[in-house]
Amino acid sequence: MSIEQITAHICAFRDARDWMQFHSPKELAIAITAEAGELLQHFVWQQPGQIEQRVKDKMPELKDEMADVGILLFELAHNLGVDLGQAMLDKIERNESRYPVAKARGSNAKYNEL
Numbered sequence: 001m002s003i004e005q006i007t008a009h010i011c012a013f014r015d016a017r018d019w020m021q022f023h024s025p026k027e028l029a030i031a032i033t034a035e036a037g038e039l040l041q042h043f044v045w046q047q048p049g050q051i052e053q054r055v056k057d058k059m060p061e062l063k064d065e066m067a068d069v070g071i072l073l074f075e076l077a078h079n080l081g082v083d084l085g086q087a088m089l090d091k092i093e094r095n096e097s098r099y100p101v102a103k104a105r106g107s108n109a110k111y112n113e114l
Contacts, residue, residue: 003085007074014075028076032069039065 014020042062046054055062077084098111107114 003074007078007084010071010075011078023075023079025076025080028072028079032072032076035065035068035072039069 014023039062042054042058042065043051074084076082077087095111099114103114104111
């Protein structure tokens with residue numbers, strides 16, 4: 001399914017429950033942060049050797065948290081009139097110049113430190 005089709009499902013779910021009144025940009029941004037925190041909580045205090053097993057053991061929960069973040073992000077983009085797919089492509093294009101392969105390959109340095 002495309003971003004647009006998924007977003008239509010999200011909005012139909014929201015509208016059937018008359019929740020648009022609660023979904024201001026501020027509230028959606030807060031909810032995205034909260035859900036991202038719930039995703040991060042799965043990895044708090046996990047050592048590198050524990051993470052792979054944690055992912056295997058908690059995959060259903062991880063998927064749910066990732067879905068929550070995505071649902072809220074898709075709705076926020078829709079409500080603000082942002083073509084999320086195009087915004088993502090635009091950002092990748094900007095990152096291509098910020099992180100040229102010759103300098104960035106194998107490095108975790110930020111673009112201004114390459």
